[in-house]
Amino acid sequence: MNTLYKLGWSHFFESSLSSEEKQNMTIGRVSTVNKSNCIVIHENGIKTCELAGNLMFGLEENEKPKTGDWVLFLDYGDLGIISKVLPRYNCLSRQKSGKEIAAQIIASNIDYAVVVQCLEIGLNLRRLERTIVQLQNCNIQAIVLINKTDLPIDNEQQEIMNFMIDTYQAIPISANIGSNLNLLKDMILTGKSYVFIGASGVGKSSIINSLQEGDDLKTGEISQSTMKGAHTTTSRDLYILKNGGLVIDTPGTREFGLTAPGSESGSSGFHGINELAKGCKFHNCTHTNEKGCKVLKAVKAENISEDEYESFMRLNREMEHYESSLQDRKQKGKKLSKIIKNMKKSGYKS
Ligand SMILES: Nc1nc2c(ncn2[C@@H]2O[C@H](COP(=O)(O)OP(=O)(O)OP(=O)(O)O)[C@@H](O)[C@H]2O)c(=O)[nH]1
Numbered sequence: 001m002n003t004l005y006k007l008g009w010s011h012f013f014e015s016s017l018s019s020e021e022k023q024n025m026t027i028g029r030v031s032t033v034n035k036s037n038c039i040v041i042h043e044n045g046i047k048t049c050e051l052a053g054n055l056m057f058g059l060e061e062n063e064k065p066k067t068g069d070w071v072l073f074l075d076y077g078d079l080g081i082i083s084k085v086l087p088r089y090n091c092l093s094r095q096k097s098g099k100e101i102a103a104q105i106i107a108s109n110i111d112y113a114v115v116v117q118c119l120e121i122g123l124n125l126r127r128l129e130r131t132i133v134q135l136q137n138c139n140i141q142a143i144v145l146i147n148k149t150d151l152p153i154d155n156e157q158q159e160i161m162n163f164m165i166d167t168y169q170a171i172p173i174s175a176n177i178g179s180n181l182n183l184l185k186d187m188i189l190t191g192k193s194y195v196f197i198g199a200s201g202v203g204k205s206s207i208i209n210s211l212q213e214g215d216d217l218k219t220g221e222i223s224q225s226t227m228k229g230a231h232t233t234t235s236r237d238l239y240i241l242k243n244g245g246l247v248i249d250t251p252g253t254r255e256f257g258l259t260a261p262g263s264e265s266g267s268s269g270f271h272g273i274n275e276l277a278k279g280c281k282f283h284n285c286t287h288t289n290e291k292g293c294k295v296l297k298a299v300k301a302e303n304i305s306e307d308e309y310e311s312f313m314r315l316n317r318e319m320e321h322y323e324s325s326l327q328d329r330k331q332k333g334k335k336l337s338k339i340i341k342n343m344k345k346s347g348y349k350s
């Protein structure tokens with residue numbers, strides 16, 4: 001395979017170039033974006049590149065090079081000057097922090113998102129569902145990982161884990177003891193790009209480290225008081241794995257963080273549907289056939305895709321089932337303790 005293809009090059013990018021551009025410029029892929037320059041991987045190595053003046057002042061923030069972008073640069077030896085950012089095949093974006101509505105690009109030209117959750121912080125089904133819907137909107141396939149399976153697990157977490165395995169083919173792994181890492185390795189193909197996403201501290205960098213069989217990335221301890229990761233990954237970096245495949249490590253994303261391109265402030269996905277459902281005529285609306293159902297109306301108007309609607313309904317059913325069985329268990333627990341209390345009152349000695 002030609003080196004560019006190992007970096008993720010495809011016909012899509014090839015067709016956006018003129019023969020003149022191919023002759024005069026070097027093609028490369030952005031691995032890291034720094035304040036004043038970026039690191040670009042190309043056929044013959046790695047080059048620090050700066051943006052040409054007209055692009056620096058002419059491009060909007062989101063049009064400037066991002067991790068995963070393909071660029072053309074003029075090679076000046078120590079430095080390259082970027083003259084063009086190639087059209088993106090797709091990109092993964094998130095809401096900017098604070099009150100800004102604009103989306104911020106996390107990475108571009110992605111084939112798979114590796115969505116990581118872990119037992120230590122706790123599995124979160126709703127969050128996973130939201131993420132998957134948002135990835136679908138971005139045309140990115142999800143690979144779901146449940147990390148830290150070397151840690152003890154309670155019944156509740158076990159149930160959620162089983163559901164994630166059945167429904168999303170989630171892979172339970174442990175970066176620490178290496179269990180099931182081979183399954184993940186087998187899914188990583190030469191020339192394909194994988195962005196790792198998930199809350200801070202779930203072990204994204206640790207997993208990439210174990211794939212790399214080195215200890216290149218920095219990882220952090222989870223602070224015991226807050227159970228939050230130490231935010232050790234601060235930039236989005238693209239790495240080439242020794243056995244092929246490109247991975248992008250990202251700093252932990254906040255909940256509701258991802259947005260689909262074109263969607264405003266993350267209104268897509270369940271957050272948006274949940275908001276809509278509040279406006280249904282009946283408070284116990286099942287969103288299946290009721291008059292005055294705002295959710296059905298939005299599906300008809302194609303404001304919500306059928307895919308989104310279906311996963312919303314599937315998740316609701318699952319959560320209902322889960323919550324009712326939890327309620328059931330609690331009720332049984334209460335009954336039992338009442339019986340024991342009464343037995344004690346009536347003079348029973350255990
Ligand atoms: N027990 C256990 N701990 C793990 C495992 N994988 C990672 N950790 C620990 O979890 C902590 C956080 O790991 P990181 O890899 O830094 O997490 P991250 O997702 O990259 O976090 P951010 O960079 O902040 O987004 C570290 O202390 C790791 O050693 C695992 O499989 N089992």
Ligand SMILES: [Mg+2]
Pocket residue numbers: 204205206218219232233249250251
């Ligand atoms: Mg990290």
Ligand SMILES: [Zn+2]
Pocket residue numbers: 277280281285286287288290292293294295296
């Ligand atoms: Zn409804």
